[in-house]
Amino acid sequence: MQSYQELAKTVTINKENRLIHYDDSLMHIGTGRSAFVFRIKSTMKAIKVYFPAFSYIAEEETDIYKKLQNITYYPAVYDSGSNYIVMDYIEGHTLFECLSKGEIITSAHIKQIDDALSLAAARGLNPSDVHLRNIIVTITGEIKLIDVARFRQTKDCRQWDNLKRAYVNFYCKRLFPKKVSAPFLNFIAILYKKRCIPFFRA
Numbered sequence: 468m469q470s471y472q473e474l475a476k477t478v479t480i481n482k483e484n485r486l487i488h489y490d491d492s493l494m495h496i497g498t499g500r501s502a503f504v505f506r507i508k509s510t511m512k513a514i515k516v517y518f519p520a521f522s523y524i525a526e527e528e529t530d531i532y533k534k535l536q537n538i539t540y541y542p543a544v545y546d547s548g549s550n551y552i553v554m555d556y557i558e559g560h561t562l563f564e565c566l567s568k569g570e571i572i573t574s575a576h577i578k579q580i581d582d583a584l585s586l587a588a589a590r591g592l593n594p595s596d597v598h599l600r601n602i603i604v605t606i607t608g609e610i611k612l613i614d615v616a617r618f619r620q621t622k623d624c625r626q627w628d629n630l631k632r633a634y635v636n637f638y639c640k641r642l643f644p645k646k647v648s649a650p651f652l653n654f655i656a657i658l659y660k661k662r663c664i665p666f667f668r669a
Contacts, residue, residue, distance in 0.1 A: 468492065471514060475551035478503065478516040499614065506556050512545060513556040522550035528616040534590050540583035540612055557613070558606045563599035569646030572604070577634060579610035584627065587618060595624035599652070629659075 469477075469490065477490035486503055489495065493514070497504035501521035505514050517525050529547040532554065536543065542555035565572050580602060584594040594615075601614040617624075637643050658664050 471546040471553045484518045516551045531615045559603045562602045567649040592618040597627040
């Protein structure tokens with residue numbers, strides 16, 4: 468198998484941040500605001516390759532992950548470079564996918580997320596930008612958090628607190644539908660970012 472650095476070099480991204488090419492040993496599994504994510508086939512590892520304009524985030528996110536090592540709620544990091552990070556591949560569904568598929572999110576999951584964020588704060592970080600797409604419920608029902616690049620920002624982020632309020636005030640109600648369509652969730656996210664939802668301010 469090629470080295471992680473060599474694998475990262477096979478990923479071609481154009482100026483519009485579109486994925487042009489990648490090695491056959493990689494499986495494209497996700498696209499974020501600043502990177503593409505691939506599973507390295509026949510392994511339980513993933514490689515995150517940043518868009519050229521965002522390659523500086525690789526070092527920052529790697530440093531944050533290193534601070535979080537040995538906390539089971541976060542993936543282990545195996546290698547990193549100027550524009551990539553290699554970490555655990557996590558099997559499961561994001562909270563966004565759980566909602567859109569109708570898979571139940573339990574109070575135990577919420578407690579695990581709180582524990583994960585508290586442990587990060589205890590290591591001098593400021594967990595931020597915690598949302599439905601970067602929290603994963605694994606196939607064994609455990610919580611994993613990914614995309615921690617903003618865990619050092621200094622501003623107060625209320626996003627997770629607001630999600631918890633929505634969980635308690637709406638999701639936990641007996642008549643609230645446990646399956647919510649992805650387009651509707653995206654619409655709510657747009658309203659939230661525009662500060663159009665009373666009592667739930669970004």
